[in-house]
Amino acid sequence: MILDAVARLPARRSEDEDRPGGIEHARRFPAGFARRTAAGVDCEQDSNRPDEYRRRQPGCLPHRSHLAPSIMRLRHPCAPTQRACDERPRTQLPHPRHEQPDTLGAPGDTQRISRRLRAHPGEGHTTVTRPELHCTSTTAANRRLAHGSRVSWPDVVTGTYGDRVSEPPRRVDIVFAPGVVAHRGTAEELVGRALDARGLTGELTFAADTAGLERAVRSAAGRGEFIAVPGAGASFTAPAGGAIRVDLGECEADRSPRTRVHIRGRGLDGLRYAVDSWYHHRFHPARIVHYGDHPDQRVELRIPGGDGPFPVVVLIHGGFWRPRWESDLMDALAVDLTARGYVTWNVEYRRGAENRWAAMASDVDDAVQAVATVPEADPERVVILGHSAGAQLALRAAADAAAEDAAVRPALAVSLAGVLNLRLAGERHLGEGAVADAVGGDRAGDRATYERSSPIERLPLGTAQLVVCAVDDEPDMLEMSREYHDAAAATPDDVVRIEGPGDHFTVIDPESEIWRRTAEAIDARIRPRTTSTPPPAARTRPGRGADPRTSRPSSSP
Numbered sequence: 001m002i003l004d005a006v007a008r009l010p011a012r013r014s015e016d017e018d019r020p021g022g023i024e025h026a027r028r029f030p031a032g033f034a035r036r037t038a039a040g041v042d043c044e045q046d047s048n049r050p051d052e053y054r055r056r057q058p059g060c061l062p063h064r065s066h067l068a069p070s071i072m073r074l075r076h077p078c079a080p081t082q083r084a085c086d087e088r089p090r091t092q093l094p095h096p097r098h099e100q101p102d103t104l105g106a107p108g109d110t111q112r113i114s115r116r117l118r119a120h121p122g123e124g125h126t127t128v129t130r131p132e133l134h135c136t137s138t139t140a141a142n143r144r145l146a147h148g149s150r151v152s153w154p155d156v157v158t159g160t161y162g163d164r165v166s167e168p169p170r171r172v173d174i175v176f177a178p179g180v181v182a183h184r185g186t187a188e189e190l191v192g193r194a195l196d197a198r199g200l201t202g203e204l205t206f207a208a209d210t211a212g213l214e215r216a217v218r219s220a221a222g223r224g225e226f227i228a229v230p231g232a233g234a235s236f237t238a239p240a241g242g243a244i245r246v247d248l249g250e251c252e253a254d255r256s257p258r259t260r261v262h263i264r265g266r267g268l269d270g271l272r273y274a275v276d277s278w279y280h281h282r283f284h285p286a287r288i289v290h291y292g293d294h295p296d297q298r299v300e301l302r303i304p305g306g307d308g309p310f311p312v313v314v315l316i317h318g319g320f321w322r323p324r325w326e327s328d329l330m331d332a333l334a335v336d337l338t339a340r341g342y343v344t345w346n347v348e349y350r351r352g353a354e355n356r357w358a359a360m361a362s363d364v365d366d367a368v369q370a371v372a373t374v375p376e377a378d379p380e381r382v383v384i385l386g387h388s389a390g391a392q393l394a395l396r397a398a399a400d401a402a403a404e405d406a407a408v409r410p411a412l413a414v415s416l417a418g419v420l421n422l423r424l425a426g427e428r429h430l431g432e433g434a435v436a437d438a439v440g441g442d443r444a445g446d447r448a449t450y451e452r453s454s455p456i457e458r459l460p461l462g463t464a465q466l467v468v469c470a471v472d473d474e475p476d477m478l479e480m481s482r483e484y485h486d487a488a489a490a491t492p493d494d495v496v497r498i499e500g501p502g503d504h505f506t507v508i509d510p511e512s513e514i515w516r517r518t519a520e521a522i523d524a525r526i527r528p529r530t531t532s533t534p535p536p537a538a539r540t541r542p543g544r545g546a547d548p549r550t551s552r553p554s555s556s557p
Contacts (some may be wrong), residue, residue, distance in 0.1 A: 001101075005269050009112060017049065017397055022356070026081060026203060026204065026206070026367045028201075028202070028203045028204045029262060029288055035395050037161065039388060050123065050170060052472070060381060061132040062427030065487075066348060074128045085521075089202075092413065095385070095525075095557065096471070101208065113318075113478065114202075114542040124359060126489065129275075131417060132230055141459035149465065151410075155313040158504075162371060164548070169223065169224070169282075170199065170200050170201055171200070171201045171202060171203070171223065172195065172200050172201070172202040172222035172226070172227065172273070172275060172278050173202065173203055173208065173219075173223060173226040173227065174191060174202060174203070174204045174226065174227040174228075175203070175205045175216045175217055175220050175227070176204065176205065176206045176207060176229045176471065177207055177213050177229060177230045177231045177234060178207055178208060178209060178212075178213065179231070180229050180231045180248065181229075181248075181268070182229070184206060185376070186272065186361065187204070187268060188204060190269070190271055190272060191204060191271050191272075191275065192271040192274075193272075194271065194275040194276070195275060198275065198276070198279045199382060200275070200279060202275075205219075206457060213230075217239065217240070221239035221241045221243075222241075223241075223347065224241045224242075225241055225242040225243060225260065225276070225278065225281070225282070226241075226243055226244070227243070227244045227245065227271070227274045228243045228244070228245055228246070229246045229247070229248070229271075230247070232244065232247040232249040232250070232251040232264070233247075233251050233252075236254070236259075237256065237257045237290055237410065238256060238258035239258065240258065241258075242258050242259075242260050242262065243258065243259055243260070244259075244260060244261050244262075244274045244277055245259050245261070245262045245263070246263045246264070246266075246270045246271060246273075247263070247264040247265070247270070248261070248264075248267055248268060248270055248272045249264070249265060249266050249267075250324065251265070251268075251407070252464065253295075253296075253323065253360065255295035255296075260277075260281065261274075261277055261328055262325065263277070263326075263328065265324030266324060266326055266346070267322075268425070269444065276331065276332070277328045277331060280328075280331040280332065280334075280335055280386070281331075284335045284338070286302045286334070286346070287300070287301045287302075287345070288300060288301075289370070289373075289374075291303050291362065291363075291366050291367050291370040292366060294350055294534075296348050296349060296350045296351070296363075297349070297350065297363055297365055297366070297367075298347055298348050298350070299327075299345050299347050299348065299370070300327060300342070300344075300345075300346040300348075301343070301346075301347075301374065302334055302335070302343070302344045302347060303338070303343050303374075303455075304338050304339070304340075304341050304342065304343065305375050306341070306499055307373075308343075308375070308376035308378070309376055309377060309378035310341060310343045310375070310376055310377065310378060310379035311341070311342050311343070311378055311382070311383065311384065311527060312336045312342060312343045312344075312345055312374070312377045312378065312379075312382045312406070313334075313338050313342045313343070313345065313382075313383045313384075313385055313436065313522070314345045314347060314367065314368055314370050314371065314382065314383065314384045314385065314394075315327070315330040315333060315334055315337075315344060315346045315347060315386075315390075316330075316347055316349075316384065316385065316386035316387070316390035316391070316393050316394045316397075317329040317330045317346075317347075317348075317366060317383055317386075317387060318386070318387045318389040318390040318391070318419075319388070319390075319392045320386025320388070320419075320430075320431040320438070321351060321356070321357075321360060321389050321432035321437075321438035322351065322434070323351045323352075323437075325398045326348060327348045327547060329348045329387070330387065330390075331346070331500065332508065332510050333385075333508055333515075335510070336510035336515075336519070340519060340523070341527075343368070343374060343376055343377045343385075345371055345374075345377075347363075347364065347367045347420050349363035349364055349367070350363055350395075352383065356438060356440070357438055357439050357440060357449065357453070359464075360393060360438075361397070361400075361453065363400070364393045364394070364402055365397050366404075368384060368397055368401060368406075368408055368410065369406060369407060369408050371408050372407060372408050373377050379407070380409055380411070381411055381526050382409070382410045382521055383410060383411065383412045383526060383529075383545060384397055384398050384410040384413050384414070385411075385413075385414040385416065385522075386414070386415060386418060386506045387416040387417060387418070387507065387508050388417055388418060388419060388477075388504065389418075389419050389431075389434070390418075390422065391414075391415035391416060391417070391418025391419060391420065391455075392419045392422065392453070392454070392455060394414070394418075395413050395414065395415060395418070395455035395461060395465070396452075396453055396455060396458065397410075397422065397460070398410045398413035398461055398462075398463045398465075399455070399458040399461040399462065399463075399465075402461060402462030402463050403462065408502045410463055410464060411463065411464065411525070411526060412462065412463065412464050412465070412522065412526060413463055413464070413465045413466070414465070414466045414518070414522065415455075415465070415466070415467050415468060415481065415484070415509050416468045416481070416507040416508060416518070417468065417469055417470060417473055417477055417504050418455070418467070418483065418484075419435075419477070419480065419485075420454075420455045420456055420467075420480045420481065420484040421454060421455075421456045421483060421484065422435055422439070422443070422450050422453055422454035422457075423443050423450060423454060423457075424476070424479075424480060424483075425465050425476070425480070426439075426442055426443055427443075428448075428476055430476055430477075433536070440452070443529055455484065456483070456484050456487055459487055459491050459493065460488070460491035461488075462493070463492055463493070464494040464495070464525060465488060465493060465494070465495040466495075466496050466497075466498065466521055466522065466525070467481050467484060467485045467488070467495060467496070467497045468481075468497075468498045468499075468507050468518050469481035469482070469497070469498075469499055469507070470499070470500060470501065470502035470503055470504065470506045470507055470514055471501060472502060472503045472506075473502075473504045474504065475490070477504060481497070485497040496521060498514065498517050498518055498521060498522070499514075500512075500513055500517060501513065501514065502514055508542065
């Protein structure tokens, strides 16, 4: 269906006009900001279209006849050309985003501008291929454009059959309380790289006082979920639209109802995790399910499109069993596995100081059994997958379920760079003594707990296993995976080892070669192909792949 729309061209306001009172500093990040500034190109966003920019002309404004060529020169390097858009198969459903025209056309011309609005299934959006818009370019409109105004495209259009089609906004608002960062420029650089890796735009607001913080929070809340940095220990009530709370230092967890996730104790790098969490949940939302009464006894559930029941992957995050690391570490894998046709069950678990070790093991066991409550899940095809310290919990849970003949018994247990030998990890003081700290003592003082908990001492587990390790991981971690595989291979258990390039976090990067091989091995075990089973549909990845610099933790959980 072809629609006619006239581009609205409001006059550009200065930054001072946009800045509310009490705001000490505000910084906008258009898409591609980090890449362009690193290349020494000073540019600003020309319109609401995130993929095109206009050079700043100090002291003067460009003549309108030169506007389109300047946009062409600075076109976002990742934006597809119109020809590429035309040639792309129409069955693809990549991450929702606008594909923009190559030029705005000459003054006075009427140009048909095509863009494709695409949405992921299951997000409440209707998929429309290539709705077309007309932009009538008048002399007055071009005059305003020549003087620096922005072209605004509608966020909602009508599709082929009159369906309402919308694209989730790609703008992230980040609000800082006074004095929470020591150097703004460093925070801006880090956030700029994180936004660029996800193809997002954003605005950072640094409040000068409490009143300015309140105004900035109200403004950001009007656009939905945002990122708040109120300061460790500070009182903060998330507004109705919800918030991601970031505290750079250690503090108690904020489990208030409208704080979706509290990222704490990760330093300035916590901002990068917050951007990733915002991205994954904005475009691939999950449903929170509680399997116990404690706020940490929860999972994030994602269900693929189509008719179930579906196989299930239970994801157990790592972090050396420390409270500052949470299930957001596994968001990217959960999104990827859901796209592959699995129900994903991303588990959070208690790690309080009191009786921590027993609570973690009990919570993971309970979370696995709670899979049976999901109508779309097939309890006969359950995979339990853990990363780093989470692999210890995952393989122990698989062994417990087999030994106790539980109602839900994992058909496959997957270790991704796992801590699989607690005795060895404790003796070598891995993670600054993380094992003894989590268990509550060393092996000599509590041998029985170590034997019940260490996967290598539970062999044979009684279930199939997949052991994955990257060759550039820390030598102790790589050694543990290889040792475990050799020990398991000497038992009746069915065990396979996958090794590949990368480090400790490559194994949970959906864009990595080692994860591709891991996912294929899971498919081969859980969904073996037969002559009557068609191959899985080709998947299109949402957005650009994450830059390794902005997608991995800076320390090994």
